[in-house]
Amino acid sequence: MGTLTGILLAVSAVMVAPAASAEPPGKDEIAKSPNMSLLANIPKQGPMAGAANLGSDWAFKGNYAFGGNYAGFTVYDISKPSKPKVVTVVSCPGSQNDVSLAGNLLFLSTDASMSDDSCQAVPKPATDKTAWEGIKIFDISDVRNPRYVKAVETKCGSHTNTLVPGKKGTSYIYVSSYRPDGTYPDCQPPHDLISIIKVPHKNPASAGVIAEPVLFPDGGNPGDPVGTPWPNGTSATSGCHDLTAYPDKDIMAGACMGDGVLFDISDPEKPYTITSVRDDENFAFWHSATFNNKANKIVFTDELGGGSAATCNTAVGQQKGANAIYDIVGSGDKRKLRFRSYYKIPRPNADTENCVAHNGSLIPVKGRDIMVQAWYQGGISVWDFTDSRKPKEIGWFERGPWSDTLQIGGSWSAYYYNGYIYSNDIQKGLDVLKIKDRATDQGERVRLPLLNAQSQPDYFD
Template sequence: MGEETGRREGPRRALLRGGGAGAAAFVLAATAAVPGAATVAEDGDVSAEGVVRVGGLPRPAPLDREGAFNSDLAFTGDHAVGGNYDGFAVYDISDPTRPSVVSTVLCPGGQGDVSVSGDLLYFSVDYPRANDECGAPAVPATDPDGFEGVRIFDISDKANPRYVAAVRTDCGSHTNTLVPGTDGEHEYVYVSSYSPSERFPQCRPPHDKVAVIEVPLADPAAARVVAEPVLFPDGGAESTTGCHDITAYPERGIAAAACLGDGLLLDISDPVRPRVLDRVRDPNFAFWHSATFTDDARYVLFTDELGGGSGAVCTEGVGPERGANAIYALNGVGDRSELDFRSYYKLPRHQTETENCVAHNGSLIPVPGQDFFVQSWYQGGVSVIDLTDPDHPVEIGHFDRGPWDPQALRTAGSWSAYYYNGHVYSSDIRHGIDVLRLTDPRLEQAQGVVMDEFNPQSQPSFSGHQHHP
């Protein structure tokens, strides 16, 4: 989500607490679940084309209270990690038709963006807590001692995640992006955040930067902020007060940053010193939210989260160019690189006035030599898009539930929809996890791409992964 999250939070009851003031000493007792738990019921009417729901799970306790929204997903082996405003869950997806909950960790902090790297999990905290313990109560952003930033967990034992470090960052962490190091001994986490105020001691304007956390792989508890590169030395657009999300393409040495009023192309060949190669603005964009490169890096797709994710903007009255995707060609090389606008894509199925709907998180479907994309649209559901002609993108499949509440506009729907090893996994804010199978024959070759790990905001090159005929 974007604008609507703000920087405030009411009191929450924490069921699991850390063991002391030193983050490295924290050990969490995770809540195990019974394998093969019942799948979530299909509520309301469902519209689907080229997509079949084959499995799923409701939000597990204790991450199922009102306001504990499901958020992003990351994947490692036969497991998915699902972020939540109150913590995260680890799912066994070895049989996609019967996913099960391996463990849950209650560690409130808002947003809950996640990235995985081997045995490490990076978790974003965007609402201030009294300290860095998992059981710490919420505090206002005016508290000079409040904690926001990134928590690091060891998930080598999926049934018992262990809390190993906490790294404070200015304005917290709305999202995080994993970038591997060049020496094999370190990796880096780019932290995006925004909404500064003179009233917030840990989040003062101007906030035209990102934080770079360096993680020594041999000692992740020693992780620390090593750089805070300023991406907007001239201040950026009037609405730009930081970045919402960064998608890195490490094998290409580039990244795309969505920074509220600006879209950026970055050189990340030196991960500690990202450099701006090009900057674009669009009068139709209200909130530059996220980005995805095509596999050959010839194009990049930016999303506009008009209404901050809580608005009903997939209506006929809003039109086809606001709250949409914008596709840019990436031309030139190195310092001559530039982004050139090609087209918009907006969900073609109009939604009702009680359904929050706008372009949100998605990933490529790895069909060799072609560009297909699966994307969440909150209550607009999941859209499967053919981007092969970047001037004329078109929807070729979808999965769309009816409104969560036909009488009132309430936040619900698919937050993230990602393709991983043969299936699409949708993190639904309220329903839980949906597992979808794509039936369009044009997408069959994607099943031959096998990944050991997948963070959608740290794009792999599909040519580097196992391919089966």
Template sequence: MAVLGSIALACTTALVPGAAAADTVPGVDEVVTSDNLVHLANVPKQGAFASTGAFNSDLAFTGDYAIGGNYNGFTIYDISDPAEPQIVSQVLCQGGQGDVSVSGDLVYFAVDYPRADEDCGSPAVSASDPDAFEGVRIFDISDKADPQYVSAVRTDCGSHTQTLVPGDDGTDYIYVSSYSPSSSFPNCQPPHDKISIIEVPKDDPASAAIAGEPVLFPDGGNHDQPGLLLPTQGCHDITVYPERDIAAGACMGDGVLMDISDPLQPEVIERVQDDNFAFWHSATFTNDGKNVLFTDELGGGGAATCNEEVGPQRGADAIFDVKGKVGTGNEPELDFASYFKLPRHQADTENCVAHNGSLIPVPGKDYFVQSWYQGGVSVIDLNNPRRPKEIAYFERGPLSDTSMVTGGSWSAYYYNGHIYSSDIQKGLDVLQVNDRRLRGAENVTYEEFNPQSQPRYKPGRR
């Protein structure tokens, strides 16, 4: 493991609020925003994370720190002053994907590319190697300037994403989502209609181990729908809502609701499909749990799908009503409400599609901030789930006006008064929305935030 510490670089990118009209593509690297949004800062990728192939990925938050995943490891940012974020340390530990969760002094890190063994620095190997490692690595970040590798847990087909499910007894459970099995992969055999659950005793994380491998699709998932990027073989991502004992799974060809009242035995209680969806990617509940928003990663995140040709109903969000409630005898059902698609067309050299986001905790309201890769970041009013609308945005122009270069906002989340966007190529962006509709959100302060472990806003919480 390589730890690079004490790097304190932040820059504020020149921006022109509202400079590009909704139907105008900004110039290369030009930053534009709506009039009610300010681009406070940008921290470029550094060192071993700076190359084009070292994608920045997901984010998690603890106290005054953001944890940023990268295909080569993770970065810890000091965000105590959001206008001047600083890199505290970088952990070089290759493995691809780099989905992160944080729990106290522990960071969980997803490894989805096979390595020779579980250690940082181990070389890449073929998935046909029976000794190859993929799964979840665990780090101790009690010293933010000097994180320490603790242990790792191998999971079948690796860990494309992982979701923290906090336990009540000093135990964390991690739902590991993975896919793409093959008969030639010893550690990723079909059928792969399951997830892996890792149990982590927080006082002894080195003893973390697989606690279950529940099969979510005992009769098989959606394999036959025309236009699917991949058939349902496992899940891509899961968002849990622990206070409501419910989870939403985005499972490639299927969207599912799960009862997680027993976190070791999640049970699929509702399942939907959509002819307009090519790849069910991620999910977010409204605060009252009465709606859930699923995203469709049409083109796998590498294609230009935010253009007039693709249209407004593909590569979009699908919003569903959740009718019923776990444990009441009236089990939840999903009813389609509407689609939402980024309203500004993007260039044909920009990969753009619906991606990761989170709620903005406005009392009694539902506002959502979402990444769209090179489509940028959008703030969406979800209060009428049948008529969602954008109320603010941030975007850069294409990385190139002649060829496709994969980039843009992988994840955009609201945390303690600001929006943080993990840009694949450009690093960490910090945004501030100034809009009267979002009043009250600034009074909500979380000590820890993992967007796929969705907290419920409670009045008076500070």
């Protein structure tokens, strides 16, 4: 574990490409809409630096942002968003290092077979029974010195994790993982389940798996045959990639490879499927989901190409690799998902840029459905889906290609928190952005003490 305090690196001088240009910006250029501003950037620090150490997800608490990275996580002081500071860098390798927070606890996903559950572990084949994957728990009471408390092993590791509050002083961690293999002792097919970890806040060392509910008793989407020509083909369902809970509504949305799912979580230890949908024509890999604040819509994302392909070009088009907007109709266990439209960023990207729909969150504007969203090297899009059938973009920000060849980069997660947009750029580190627009300005009035984007709050209850 290393600590870097008081470090602020100024935003580098850049050439700014014309906002209205039909051509993508060049290398080291920035293009944006007039209502978007880049306030600050802090490059990846210490063990987080290096092209192989990808910036990943975010969680927020008070004046601190916790940014995941394949090499660990970084704590930033964002009390002055235009002048963020690095507080602590925690070295703890293991992709993806997805982060969630509850009280003074931080939960870190490990989706790589490691030699043990320590932060000094090294990769080990998943075929070895002694290899470890799962959730690590840290005490962040002292943000300058997070303390490693406990590890919980889960089947097939933890690609992502979702915080679901329990009774007072208790949290549940829903662990998403996928792609089992008959040669993996701890990750056997069919793996139609998630793992649920119960965490008592006062005694996190006693945390453990309390349930492994099977969510796809029929096996889920069988998918298209291996070898289906690119960019066609839908993944078979063998687990979930990401789950987004809306605890105040007792529901959860699941992006589960070949299926988009609406779950009931009124009993957090016994979630069950209400309804599911498939889009075998245009969706390749159901990746993540976001409810609108009224919880009568879901935006599902499709990670065409696994996030490493150039899918925001004219050859792929505007439906594949896009978001899909569904209305939730009906009530109770008779609710259904009804497709309304696709949304994809309207700017063409270079063939050297990986670009596809990725992680975002709502901007809290009452009476409107507005989302900020990362698109890898496609940048950041702020868009309105109040009319489910006619989504439209409000603002955007992007950099030109990170490399002269197709290399993974760009914004992994872009979330709105207390008036600002925080982007965890895979290669460039922390970006802090501001949108000034009549459509979004109301969002600045909403303040949260905590934000896990995969555990949505009710902003206006």
